[in-house]
Amino acid sequence: MSDELPGFTFLTAGKVRDLYAPEGHDDLLLLVANDRVSAFDQVLSRPIPGRAALLTRLTRWWFAQLADVPNHLADADVAVPEAVADRAMLVRRLRMHPVECVVRGYVTGSGYAEYRRTGSISGLPLPEGLQDGDRLPEPIFTPAYKAELGAHDENIPFETVVDLVGAETAEALRSTSLRIFAEASAIADAKGVILADTKFEFGDDAEGGLVLADEVLTPDSSRFWDAAAYASGRRGVGFDKQIVRDWLAAHWDGEGAAPDLPDEVVQRTADRYRELVELLTA
Numbered sequence: 001m002s003d004e005l006p007g008f009t010f011l012t013a014g015k016v017r018d019l020y021a022p023e024g025h026d027d028l029l030l031l032v033a034n035d036r037v038s039a040f041d042q043v044l045s046r047p048i049p050g051r052a053a054l055l056t057r058l059t060r061w062w063f064a065q066l067a068d069v070p071n072h073l074a075d076a077d078v079a080v081p082e083a084v085a086d087r088a089m090l091v092r093r094l095r096m097h098p099v100e101c102v103v104r105g106y107v108t109g110s111g112y113a114e115y116r117r118t119g120s121i122s123g124l125p126l127p128e129g130l131q132d133g134d135r136l137p138e139p140i141f142t143p144a145y146k147a148e149l150g151a152h153d154e155n156i157p158f159e160t161v162v163d164l165v166g167a168e169t170a171e172a173l174r175s176t177s178l179r180i181f182a183e184a185s186a187i188a189d190a191k192g193v194i195l196a197d198t199k200f201e202f203g204d205d206a207e208g209g210l211v212l213a214d215e216v217l218t219p220d221s222s223r224f225w226d227a228a229a230y231a232s233g234r235r236g237v238g239f240d241k242q243i244v245r246d247w248l249a250a251h252w253d254g255e256g257a258a259p260d261l262p263d264e265v266v267q268r269t270a271d272r273y274r275e276l277v278e279l280l281t282a
């Protein structure tokens with residue numbers, strides 16, 4: 001991806017997205033997604049064609065479904081270059097809170113690992129005997145501190161969120177995250193998709209209002225599972241990187257750079273992203 005976008009100043013590059021500032025609009029940012037995919041903490045060498053456009057479409061769709069939640073999409077008279085238009089979002093520049101607002105309806109991944117070590121996640125005690133992929137009695141807010149690029153986020157207790165952003169904002173982050181998760185889970189469930197967990201990011205706008213930022217409820221920020229597979233005992237059948245993860249697990253020892261994905265894996269993964277987006281947005 002060239003860093004050059006006419007009329008925009010390149011700010012920074014993440015794993016799967018780049019940030020630009022529209023010249024002459026200090027109150028706006030441009031988020032440009034790319035087709036790269038990361039797995040096992042590595043950005044893989046082969047992009048997944050169409051991925052960025054699909055996930056941008058999905059985020060926009062979720063913002064529309066969550067109409068009662070202020071979000072950072074900007075309605076401004078700024079021309080987004082055609083070359084990136086389908087995978088870019090012009091957004092209001094916010095004062096971001098340094099908290100990954102993770103909500104879990106199921107216990108898996110790093111949350112399950114923490115649970116096995118401590119019997120809790122982010123300081124929240126959980127019932128004994130939970131297995132990987134179990135549904136939790138109710139969704140839980142398990143915040144993490146936003147790690148530097150490339151490092152793992154560190155789960156933190158709610159009290160630390162209070163120390164970071166103040167009690168009022170901490171409570172608003174928790175209540176808003178849980179409310180959005182409940183709404184999104186119900187929407188996904190009606191389409192045969194389990195929303196196992198997700199991560200939201202919020203910022204404050206110039207008036208001090210809490211605004212939903214970043215991407216939302218995409219396979220990059222969330223785990224989406226096939227509900228029918230889960231019901232038949234096949235847990236954690238993902239809609240996105242499962243194909244990539246399974247192929248890498250069978251063809252790579254995890255040392256050094258990951259091998260190039262074969263064409264068939266790239267194509268099946270692209271198809272799977274499209275399948276999820278079309279299933280959810282139908």
Ligand SMILES: CCOC(=O)Cn1cc(-c2ncnc(N)c2C#N)cn1
Binds near residue numbers: 018072092096214
């Ligand atoms: C390299 C890519 O990094 C990111 O996209 C993460 N990020 C988002 C912001 C942000 N900053 C102010 N206002 C916003 N609306 C946002 C958003 N979204 C900063 N980094």
